[in-house]
Amino acid sequence: MAPSHVLVPLDGSPLADDALVHALDTFDCRVTVLNVVTPLDSSMSEGGVLETGEERREGERERAESVIETAKKRASEAGRTVDTVVETGDPAETILAFVEDSDVDHVVMGGHGGDRNELARRLLGTVATVVVGKAPVTVTVVR
Template sequence: MPPAHVLVPLDGSPLADDALEHALETFDCRVTVLNVVAPLDSAMSEGGLLEPGEDRREAASERADNLVARARDQAAAVDRTVETAVETGDPADTILAYVDDHDIDHVVMGGHGGSRNELARRLLGTVATAVVGEAPVTVTVVR
């Protein structure tokens, strides 16, 4: 059965843009794009390296707004609309919670490889690996 509600987590990377393109081309259903802003004091944000001041919070909020606006434009270019959401938290945990709380039945996301030890993490990236491993729904990883 085809999905009724697809979630596309966006992080500003080209692979995330490709994931949105794939979702819009492949699924004729409700699509929500989600940008997760990591807390400024977490290791996954620039705040983990730099002082978390008000300027950093504003910059993170502005970046999130720009990402979801760009997603709306990308959808409009193919005569589609997307719902948008911005949440704060650990990216993988927040994506998984969003799936549970919003009747998501498919996730399409970009995968990021990197210089990590485990093969799956190298192929997919840590957030994608966690979502693939723990999501109660089908996950498509775009590479």
């Protein structure tokens, strides 16, 4: 049966963008894009290693807005619209909670975000692995 609500978690990586394009091309239903902002431990900013808490939060907000705006643009180019959500928390846990709470019946996601070493490139990625293993719905992983 075709899904009625597809979730596409986005982290700004090329594979996540590919997942969005795949979802828009494949499924003719409601699509929600979710960007999860991962809070950093405030102690990491001590000694100037990272920006102060407010600078860091502002940077995270700007990055999330950029990811969401890019998703809206990609959807518009495909003649579609997407619902957009930004949440804060652990990415895998937040994705799974959103699936449970939002009537999602299919997840399409990239295999891993960001640049990683050669071994990590061969694996699905930690977030995708957790979501595939625990999601109560079908998960498509784009690689």
